[in-house]
Amino acid sequence: MTPALALLHTSPVHVPVFDALRDAHHPGFELRHTVDASLLERARTAGPESVADAVGTAVARAVADGAGAVLCTCSTIGAVAERVPAGVPVLRVDRPMAAAAARERRVVVVAALEGTVEPTVDLIRGAAHGRAPYIRSLLVDGAWALFETGDRDGYLAAVVAAVDGVRDADVIVLAQASMADAAARARTAIPVLSSPRPGLAAAVAAATSGAATPR
Known part of the structure; x- marks a missing residue:
């Protein structure tokens, strides 16, 4: 069974964008979306590191639910997400x-x-x-x-x-x-x-292989 890919968004506008890219380039692949606008709001006012714990919690929850990889679609907090020790690849969409x-x-x-x-x-x-x-x-x-x-x-x-x-x-x-x-x-x-298409492709590959992409 192919593992799902969890996506962490800071705006709901990204959900249909990535669903459409999935349908066009990775048909049938399961995407699980989490939207938390407060992460970006807090990162803007207090810096990206201020949301490290919240991002870690979101990633851990996605992994516990069976995600084979996690993709953070927010460039502001992407570096924070990448550093989360999750046991599965955690990627930033813009890499x-x-x-x-x-x-x-x-x-x-x-x-x-x-x-x-x-x-x-x-x-x-x-x-x-x-x-x-x-x-x-x-x-x-x-x-x-x-x-x-x-x-x-x-x-x-x-x-x-x-x-x-x-x-x-x-x-x-x-x-x-x-x-x-x-x-x-x-x-x-x-x-x-732009980042969505290549970022999603890298994350799908990581979720499928179970190996992180090179940095």
């Missing part, structure tokens, strides 16, 4: 995206939350393995307020406008999973990377 970006020379990280910028930049630098990509960040002013009010189209439009305004880059990284649809809407010729 495969960061590995792809780290192969390029000039990287622009687009984010809607300031607290997501540093973890994403650090992840890309760590994936560069001796290379030194030039990384700069772009915070989309006002985008997160649109997201919080449920204006998804306005949120994505703000992200797309920022992405299409980027110059002098080899790749653009969308720092948050909620930005993924902006990649298809952008008109830039610069490659735009």
Whole structure:
């Protein structure tokens, strides 16, 4: 029997996104979603380490329920989740995206939350393995307020406008999973990377094999 994959979200908007990716690329694979918006709220005000115990509890509960791996879809707390000793792979959704970006020379990280910028930049630098990509960040002013009010189209439009305004880059990284649809809407010729599809693929592989992905 193939083990299930548990997903830890900080917004309910991610549930249909990952279900759709599962249906398209991993049909029949069982996903179990846990949504806790308070984790991001607390991480934003007190720092990601402030939610370490709560994340550990959520991961332990998922493992006790039979999950073969756990995927954290929030970039802000992803590093905290990865450090949880769980007995099964615990992955952050943006690691495969960061590995792809780290192969390029000039990287622009687009984010809607300031607290997501540093973890994403650090992840890309760590994936560069001796290379030194030039990384700069772009915070989309006002985008997160649109997201919080449920204006998804306005949120994505703000992200797309920022992405299409980027110059002098080899790749653009969308720092948050909620930005993924902006990649298809952008008109830039610069490659735009988002995390949900490669992150889910890595987590499904980890759950199936029972082995953590390389870091």
